[in-house]
Amino acid sequence: MTSSLEEPVSSKPLASARQTLLRNSLGQMVVRRILLGFGLLIAASMLIFGGVEALPGDFASTYLGQDATPQAIANIREELDLDRPMTERYLSWLGGIAQGDFGTSWSNRNSVGDQIWKRLGNSLLLAGVAALIAIPLALALGMVAVLYRNRIPDKVISILSLAAISLPEFFIGYLLIQFFTVQLGVASFPATVYDGMGLGERLATIALPVMTLVIVVLAHMMRMTRSAIMNVMSSPYVETAELKGLSALRIIAEHAAPNAIAPVVTVIALNLAALVVGVVVVEVVFVYPGIGQYMVDAVTMRDMPVVQGCGLIFAALYIVLNMVADIVSILANPRLRHPR
């Protein structure tokens, strides 16, 4: 050790060393969380592939139906590669996916990957537009509810959101169709999009599915925002600010909001994850050519490569969004950097 470090006068390098250490530990936490997400993804792929294999029921006999000859079953098993050991098939499946190859569909022999990439764009457009509308709206309504807590605006918002979270997604969709398409005749149903469609036309077509998704996710997001802010509002320092005589708006903007950022961002990311899954039902209702519709069709036809491919995509989106939620809250809340 050099003597300069031991001298109390030159505390500057020590302080900066401590800072790099802190930054490192923060970086380490984020890296650790990313690695955890990656591990979860691998484990989820095993669950989707291996868990399905472990379940009773033989693919080959389901594929051919009840009255298949043993010879035909053996042939099909060979054709679908079912006679290779499971770990070997899992690894080649995963290796293929890493290169964008999801295998071929059992029902029509098309490439699963091509279909997934084409439809994923459609689904993400739907979810993305819904998120752009729902997030600011939910935050604003959540603030309003806190500002007027236990008064009429809050009660109205809370009754409406209770109703909205109790409605099944497909019911909201059909109500909107009944009102906007059948009664008013202003919106189109089914929401068919095709390749050469312009963005404006496309957005007009998906207006109703987007509205459905917004209603579904808005209620949850707003309730969670409200309780996140409310949690902060019940803390002692906000009580102090109240007793100092600050105005309600100043308390929310200066004292509560900065501390509510972490929980609110978590709420947003969690709801985006819910939105990605909500797409499945909405696509079926509106006959929209997205990945959810593709997956549901494949499940009814027991087309396993498609089901597993789509399942992995959904799981990946969900895991990544949850990971982002955690990382943002680690960054925004210093207390989480020092877990007990």
Next chain:
Amino acid sequence: MTLRSMPMSARIGLAGILLVFACAIFAPVIAPYDESAIVGEVWAPMGGDFLLGTDNLGRDLLSRLIYGARATLFVALSATVISFSIGMFLSFTAVVSGGVVDQLLSRLNDLLMSVPALILALVVLAVLPQNIWILIVVMAVIDSTRVYRVGRAVALDVSVMDFVEAAWLRGEGKLWIIFREILPNTLAPLLGEFGLRFAFSILFLSTLSFLGLGIQPPIADWGGMVKDNKDGIIFGVSASLTPGAAIAFLVVCVNLVVDWLINTTSSLKGARDNA
């Protein structure tokens, strides 16, 4: 937690739930027609012989709605009860045992929860044969992961209390600790959670049935009825909206009761005036 202290909203909710249960129990007495009997023309309008009209095959919608309450309630309730039994038992075991058992169960739980519930159900139901018991078990296992997470948190709070310590020192076994010390003291907070899971199960079952993967025809169930009649919507036939409204009604009622339950149990903690 008596009937007298219940607010108006919770009373309405309870009355609604009882109404649906009554429909389910006395279905053969109340329903004007048989569940699967074709009694009229396709998609007859409301009124006349058929109070709510007929469905896509000409079956009486009201009768199917009443019989549908049976399948919907039965499957959703059994799934919730089973998921609670699994989730609570495993979470309490994890807390009481600690160490490796806790780590193993919790990480397994994390893994199951890392895949969205609907997607996991779709993947699993694509392989399994279509059968009502398989459906119940699949729903229960997926849902039990959520119960596990809540149950573990609640049980962890209770497990460090003095009376549990005293029971350990008396030399009681793990099963005694789980069933005689922790369970009675976690029932109140978990009651609200039970209601929440029940509401979720109804919605989840309806969604699966709507996608054609839940309860199979000819048994009537509300989600499946929406699916059967969905093609009528463009012709202005409301037959798919009625069962949808029934699902919404039941879930709203359950949620009203749950809100009250959660408020009464959480007010014990002495939180500040937030609702």
